[in-house]
Amino acid sequence: MGHDEFQKQEGRIFTTSFFVLLTLSLIGIILIAVRCVKGIGAVSNMSDGYPWGIWIAYDVATGTAIACGGYAVAILVYIRNHMRYHPLIRSCILTSMFGYGLAGFSVMVDLGRPWNAYNFFVPSKWQFNSAMFEVALCVMAYSTVLIIEFLPAILYSLETSRWRRLHLILDSLQPLFAPDKDTVLGNIGYVRAAAAWIRPRLDKVLIFIIVLGITLPTMHQSSLGSMLLIAATKLHPLWHSPLLPLFFLINCIYIGYSIAILESVISSYAFRRPYEIPQLSGLAAIIPWLATLWLAVVVGDLTWRGQLAAVWRFDIYSCFFLLEFALLGFGSLILFRDQNRRSPRWLFVSAALIVLGGALYRFNVYLIGFNPGQGWIYFPSLSEVMISVGIVAIEILGYQVLVKMVPVLPRIGHRRHARFRATTPRTGLPYPAITKSVTPVQPT
Amino acid sequence: MSRQNRREFFKAAGLASAGLVATVTPAAASSAHLPDNAQSGMLYDATKCVGCKACMTACKRVNARPGGLAFEQAKFDQDGLWDAPEDLSGNTRTLIKLFKDTKGWSYVKYSCMHCQKPSCVSVCPVSAMTKDPVTGIVDYSKDVCIGCRYCQVACPFNIPKFQWDRTLPRIVKCDLCRNTNLKDKGIPACAETCPAGAILFGKRKDLLAEARTRLRQHPERYVPHIYGEHEIGGTNHLYLAALPFGSLGLPVLPSDAPAAFSEQIQHTIYKGFIAPIALYVSLCCIAVRNLKKGEAQPAPAVTPKKEV
Numbered sequence: 001m002g003h004d005e006f007q008k009q010e011g012r013i014f015t016t017s018f019f020v021l022l023t024l025s026l027i028g029i030i031l032i033a034v035r036c037v038k039g040i041g042a043v044s045n046m047s048d049g050y051p052w053g054i055w056i057a058y059d060v061a062t063g064t065a066i067a068c069g070g071y072a073v074a075i076l077v078y079i080r081n082h083m084r085y086h087p088l089i090r091s092c093i094l095t096s097m098f099g100y101g102l103a104g105f106s107v108m109v110d111l112g113r114p115w116n117a118y119n120f121f122v123p124s125k126w127q128f129n130s131a132m133f134e135v136a137l138c139v140m141a142y143s144t145v146l147i148i149e150f151l152p153a154i155l156y157s158l159e160t161s162r163w164r165r166l167h168l169i170l171d172s173l174q175p176l177f178a179p180d181k182d183t184v185l186g187n188i189g190y191v192r193a194a195a196a197w198i199r200p201r202l203d204k205v206l207i208f209i210i211v212l213g214i215t216l217p218t219m220h221q222s223s224l225g226s227m228l229l230i231a232a233t234k235l236h237p238l239w240h241s242p243l244l245p246l247f248f249l250i251n252c253i254y255i256g257y258s259i260a261i262l263e264s265v266i267s268s269y270a271f272r273r274p275y276e277i278p279q280l281s282g283l284a285a286i287i288p289w290l291a292t293l294w295l296a297v298v299v300g301d302l303t304w305r306g307q308l309a310a311v312w313r314f315d316i317y318s319c320f321f322l323l324e325f326a327l328l329g330f331g332s333l334i335l336f337r338d339q340n341r342r343s344p345r346w347l348f349v350s351a352a353l354i355v356l357g358g359a360l361y362r363f364n365v366y367l368i369g370f371n372p373g374q375g376w377i378y379f380p381s382l383s384e385v386m387i388s389v390g391i392v393a394i395e396i397l398g399y400q401v402l403v404k405m406v407p408v409l410p411r412i413g414h415r416r417h418a419r420f421r422a423t424t425p426r427t428g429l430p431y432p433a434i435t436k437s438v439t440p441v442q443p444t
Numbered sequence: 445m446s447r448q449n450r451r452e453f454f455k456a457a458g459l460a461s462a463g464l465v466a467t468v469t470p471a472a473a474s475s476a477h478l479p480d481n482a483q484s485g486m487l488y489d490a491t492k493c494v495g496c497k498a499c500m501t502a503c504k505r506v507n508a509r510p511g512g513l514a515f516e517q518a519k520f521d522q523d524g525l526w527d528a529p530e531d532l533s534g535n536t537r538t539l540i541k542l543f544k545d546t547k548g549w550s551y552v553k554y555s556c557m558h559c560q561k562p563s564c565v566s567v568c569p570v571s572a573m574t575k576d577p578v579t580g581i582v583d584y585s586k587d588v589c590i591g592c593r594y595c596q597v598a599c600p601f602n603i604p605k606f607q608w609d610r611t612l613p614r615i616v617k618c619d620l621c622r623n624t625n626l627k628d629k630g631i632p633a634c635a636e637t638c639p640a641g642a643i644l645f646g647k648r649k650d651l652l653a654e655a656r657t658r659l660r661q662h663p664e665r666y667v668p669h670i671y672g673e674h675e676i677g678g679t680n681h682l683y684l685a686a687l688p689f690g691s692l693g694l695p696v697l698p699s700d701a702p703a704a705f706s707e708q709i710q711h712t713i714y715k716g717f718i719a720p721i722a723l724y725v726s727l728c729c730i731a732v733r734n735l736k737k738g739e740a741q742p743a744p745a746v747t748p749k750k751e752v
Contacts, residue, residue, distance in 0.1 A: 036611075037611060038609075038611065039607070039608060039609050039610050039611050039613060040606075040608055040613065041608030041609045042609070046608070047608070048532075048533070048596060048602060048604075048605050048606060048608075049602060051593035051596035051597055051606060052593065052597060078730075078731040078734060078735075079727060079730050079731060079734070081734040081737065081738070083738055107592075110592075111590050111591045111592055112589075112590075112591020112592075112593065112606060112607075112613040112614070112615075113586070113589050113590050113591035113612070113613065113614065114590065114591070116570070116572075116587070116588060116589060116590045116591070117590050119570040119571075119572075119588055119590060120569070120570060120590075122570075124571075125570045125571045125588060126570075126571070127568055127569055127570060127571045128710075128711075128714070129566045129567070129703070129706075129707045129710065129711075130566065130567050130568060130569040130594070131567070131706070131710055132567065132569040132592060132594050133569035133570070134710070134714070136569055207728075207731050207732060207735055208728060210731065211724060211727045211728045211731050212724065214727055215720060215723050215724040215727060218723060219720055222713070223710075226706065226709060226710055226713075227594075228597075229702075229705065229706035229709055229710075230563050230566065230567050230597070230598040230702050230703060230705075230706040231597055231598060231702070232600075232698075232700075232702035232705060232706075233600040233676075233695060233697055233698075233702065234597070234600070242705075242709055245709065245713065370597075372602055373602060373695060
């Protein structure tokens with residue numbers, strides 16, 4: 001698992017999509033500023049009946065599930081010992097890092113009194129009965145773990161980078177910049193040495209961090225399900241089950257594998273790289289079995305609780321339940337066919353269906369199946385949606401920029417990859433040569 | 445090799461899910477809970493209430509502190525002469541409502557039920573919601589609250605209210621005037637003020653006895669049910685009324701406390717933190733062994749494609 005498995009994506013950072021995403025991010029940030037000044041009610045449609053809106057249902061409950069790619073692929077690589085999936089792991093960890101970071105950020109936007117959040121660290125305030133306490137501590141710990149897991153890529157870049165961008169920035173600042181350019185550049189040597197010192201030491205203990213990165217999501221993803229256990233009188237019986245923690249756990253794993261496929265297909269398409277068909281088809285073979293397991297447990301649970309009749313009532317709840325079921329079932333059916341698992345198009349379609357179905361499940365539990373009583377309605381306001389959109393935009397923006405700065409994506413023409421290249425149909429766009437196009441700028 | 449692996453994986457996964465599977469018996473969840481009848485509470489008799497709303501005014505007068513309760517203006521009242529809340533809110537802890545249907549009409553007073561096993565206390569991640577073990581008062585501390593609103597999600601009565609329109613919001617709910625009227629005069633402001641004797645304040649056991657007496661003496665006046673005696677494990681705020689409670693905007697609830705149910709599942713999974721640690725240790729063993737195996741064979745064979 002050396003660094004030769006990964007490479008930097010060459011290309012400009014300031015693309016059109018960069019500016020589109022930047023605009024969306026800025027709109028989100030402005031609306032967050034409005035929320036901070038005028039209160040949550042000024043930008044959202046949340047109410048005392050629906051105290052949790054899309055910021056929790058999407059950004060936190062669904063967002064962290066979508067960010068489970070790193071978790072799901074880490075299970076496969078390190079626990080199931082399928083090292084051939086290792087090239088996928090860095091981009092998965094990067095998206096997980098952004099996903100969790102931004103879920104945390106959304107929580108801070110959503111919290112009414114965020115300045116009191118330090119109480120999570122005050123032992124006398126700990127409340128072990130609360131599923132949210134468990135989720136909060138686990139998510140904070142996991143975000144830290146993800147950063148450590150990603151650190152080798154950053155250290156590697158610090159060590160080997162030619163600091164082209166720093167040179168450019170320093171050059172442009174030169175007439176105004178007070179510290180001497182040479183002094184700044186002279187310090188690069190220390191940064192390199194420090195990175196070179198830390199990296200091998202980190203590599204040695206990294207496996208224990210990685211396993212922590214598998215344990216923590218197991219805990220908090222199931223606890224995300226436990227959060228709604230208390231709403232026994234408000235959550236529709238189709239979804240309120242003592243098995244909620246188990247459902248959320250299985251749900252996040254198949255979403256994790258599907259999102260790993262989606263990310264890989266999308267970034268291959270967007271960055272004009274060859275598709276990672278052999279790895280992806282392997283992942284895709286796991287998903288339908290997980291989805292089948294999940295559907296079986298759901299049906300078994302409904303039968304045991306005597307709620308099967310509610311499925312066929314065709315009211316709004318039963319419709320959303322059936323839709324969630326259909327998305328998952330249909331997506332899995334596609335993937336049961338070996339041929340479809342080798343086609344990027346079908347991989348994309350089925351993974352998208354499964355992510356949608358899995359996400360809809362979480363929406364059903366957190367919002368759609370949640371009925372606080374008569375007279376309450378909730379539909380997110382435009383500014384509420386735009387804050388969520390802005391947060392997602394920041395996430396994609398960060399991914400786009402970081403893959404161009406540190407080696408994250410699998411190396412094209414990687415040893416094991418090359419073996420499959422002749423046999424797999426490549427419908428992707430031609431990809432640029434990977435020769436280093438970096439022209440070092442000599443310090444003057 | 446792969447089969448061995450798989451077995452170990454499932455063994456580890458089994459450890460994690462064992463806790464979940466063990467909870468497949470929710471019926472036993474809340475039977476152990478006994479109501480503590482020495483706690484303080486209120487009995488509201490809807491048949492005595494005259495709807496004068498003096499209790500609402502008294503509550504706001506006594507508990508209006510900066511950042512706390514405020515007047516709510518009616519649409520027609522440009523000058524803000526009257527306090528006219530439409531529902532419990534971030535400005536209003538207690539409220540009288542009038543319900544009418546074909547059988548008749550009734551006033552009903554809303555405020556915190558002060559549950560025996562309160563969901564809001566159970567879910568609060570930072571212990572901002574607390575239940576006094578002696579008086580049974582469910583209180584809220586704005587200095588600890590992070591504003592996550594989980595208490596609102598959890599409360600079956602939708603009692604905790606959030607100040608959506610404020611920059612520095614807090615949760616608002618009745619605390620039986622714990623820091624104001626109860627401390628000064630030994631009785632909550634609403635019960636002190638009520639001119640019709642519709643609100644009684646006292647120990648839960650005395651209130652229950654009084655309610656049973658009224659039901660026995662005037663069976664024709666009441667529906668034969670003390671609302672709050674058994675609902676979600678019992679509440680300290682009790683109701684008597686002439687109309688079915690479901691038609692008075694009070695939810696029809698089972699006698700099991702949701703908090704007991706959710707806590708049992710959470711505690712089964714996290715008992716002594718054994719399951720997470722066991723999971724971590726076993727996963728570590730598997731991962732380290734896999735790594736060593738990978739180092740022993742530098743070029744791992746590509747596993748068959750049908751591998752699941």
